[in-house]
Amino acid sequence: MADIDIHRVHNLGLKAARAAADRMAEHLGRKFDLKGDWEGNVLTFQRPGVTGSLAISDKDLRLSVSLGFLLKAMKGSIENAIAHELDTLFAPKAATSAAAKAPPKSKKAPGSPKKGA
Numbered sequence: 001m002a003d004i005d006i007h008r009v010h011n012l013g014l015k016a017a018r019a020a021a022d023r024m025a026e027h028l029g030r031k032f033d034l035k036g037d038w039e040g041n042v043l044t045f046q047r048p049g050v051t052g053s054l055a056i057s058d059k060d061l062r063l064s065v066s067l068g069f070l071l072k073a074m075k076g077s078i079e080n081a082i083a084h085e086l087d088t089l090f091a092p093k094a095a096t097s098a099a100a101k102a103p104p105k106s107k108k109a110p111g112s113p114k115k116g117a
Helices: 011-034 072-089 095-101
Strands: 004-009 035-039 043-049 051-055 061-067
Touching: 004 072, 011 035, 011 043, 011 051, 011 072, 061 072
Parallel strands: none
Antiparallel strands: 004 061, 035 043, 043 051, 051 061
16 A cells, blocks of 8 residues: 555646656656656656656546655655645646736735725
């Protein structure tokens, strides 16, 4: 059973999703010394204390990671780092652009009296 199991829906299509997975694998590979290989649309990876797979389709992905005994204590921080990486690389382009263009929210508390009232 996997210690970390993350499922994400995306709208990138298979080619772009695989390219994003390659970028993630390259980044995490350098950071955590992971080695991986593609078998069809599944990237399997490992290093001492970590084994896992990232299955990609044209609409979603599933990441499963098994941690060794020593890394189980860091499960939360590892899972957060992976989730952040996935959310960055597999975020819908329209949502990312809309969020970047959104005006800043007012710091005024709701129901605050208007100036001069």
